[in-house]
Each structure stands twice: as C-alpha cells, then as structure tokens.
Amino acid sequence: MNPDLFNRNCGSRKVIDRIGDRWSVLVVLALADGDKRYGELAERVDGISQKMLTQTLRGLERDGLVTRTVHATVPPRVDYALTDLGRSVLDLVAGLEDWATTHLAEVEAARARYDAR
C-alpha cells in the first residue's frame, strides 16, 4: 500500500487520474489486438467524438503508452499501437473488462434493488 497515492500532489495519483479517464481505457482495449488506424478506432469506440479521440490518443502518446506512426502516403495513413508500457497496462485493463462482464448481473441487480427503495 502506498499512502502517497491519496495525496493529491503525488505522481501516482496523476497516473491513476489518467487511467481513470473514461476514454483511455476503451482506446487501450481497442488496441489490444494490434495496430489500428485513426478511423478504425473512431469506428470501434462507439460514442467517442473526433476531438476526444484525438485528445485521448495524444494523452496516451504523451504518457508513453501508445506510439503514433505517420505514413507519408496519399491519402495519409496514421497507425497507433501499444508500446511495451501500454501492453503492461493492458493486462490490468483487460482484468477490468473481465470483471465488468463477470459481475455485470450482480451490479445491475444491486442497482435495481437500490433504486427500488
């Protein structure tokens, strides 16, 4: 247990905040099975806007989780891929995904119970 995590100025807190981003998790998962083009990601992650996709990818690139490769072709082609660091976080995020699907029914039951009170 790292007590500093609860300190708002601690670096690990900032990392948690980044992972806690609602889109980052989904984008990382979308890159799980290999490189993806910008358009493929936009199609895959339902509901994300262009702005948020670009912003999320920039953030992930900045944190060293994703690489961005521009091919000087016409039409332009940009590939995004997970780095080693990105793949290491993928393991955790995939765990979240498993948890979500496994316990979905329990959570929904709890919600229904709570709302019915």
Place this chain on the structure above:
Amino acid sequence: MNPDLFNRNCGSRKVIDRIGDRWSVLVVLALADGDKRYGELAERVDGISQKMLTQTLRGLERDGLVTRTVHATVPPRVDYALTDLGRSVLDLVAGLEDWATTHLAEVEAARARYDAR
C-alpha cells in the same frame, strides 16, 4: 474479448465508466484495510470535496460495492465497508495502484520527453 464493451449502450460499458471514475478508485482503496467512517474517508482521500465523497459513496453503494451502516447514536456515526463484490474489484484496483507506482518513473520520463519536443 467482449466486443459489446465498445457499444455505448452495453451494460459492461456502464460498469467500466463507473470504475473509471476518478474518485471511486481512490475511495475503494481507502476502504481496503477495513471499515471507515465518513470523516476518516474525507481525511484520507486528499482533495475530495464533501459533495463528491457523498456522491461517490452513494454510487458505490448503489452498485453493491459498499455498505453503509448508520448507528443511531449521538453524535451520529456512519460506517462504510466493502462488500464481497467490492473486495473482488479491490484486487483489480490494487493492481492499478501497483502499476502506477511501479511505472511512475517511466510515465514521467515519457511525458518529459514528449513535452520537450
């Protein structure tokens, strides 16, 4: 891999959104080592406002991750504790914490590199 996760209307997406909440992760971690009173949580999770703490606890309670026990004493006392479901997600969240502390240096180095360009 569950493809539906990327669908905005899928239930598992909603679960991910909840876990992805920036405060939920911290509150769950704060409850890792046993019951906590409202005030203890407020003190522990640095930077959270009363409003957000209450709101986060309600959300976690609704999802069945946390129990809320009111003691009819003067002064009033309210204890929060993880449910079995909450403890199951704690394992994952603790993994995030480990990752954050382990790879913090790499992430910060990547950020510095990116910002220096």
Place this chain on the structure above:
DNA sequence: CTGAATCCGGCTGGATACTG
C-alpha cells in the same frame, strides 16, 4: 483520411451555508 481549431451548451464539481 487525419487531423486542428473554434464555438458554446451543459454538466461537473468546488465553496459555502444550513440541518438533524
């Protein structure tokens, strides 16, 4: 096709004051 830039409505979340 892959973005950057801008505008702007809405919701998040902080500060404050009040209640049981």
Place this chain on the structure above:
DNA sequence: CAGTATCCAGCCGGATTCAG
C-alpha cells in the same frame, strides 16, 4: 458528525468547419 442544499465558475465534450 454526517450529511443536504444552493449557487455558480470552469471545463468537458459535441458539432461544425477548415486544413494538409
């Protein structure tokens, strides 16, 4: 002590437009 209520600034994020 443990909230609730209210107000409101700020930022998130969507839609649109423009550029390379």
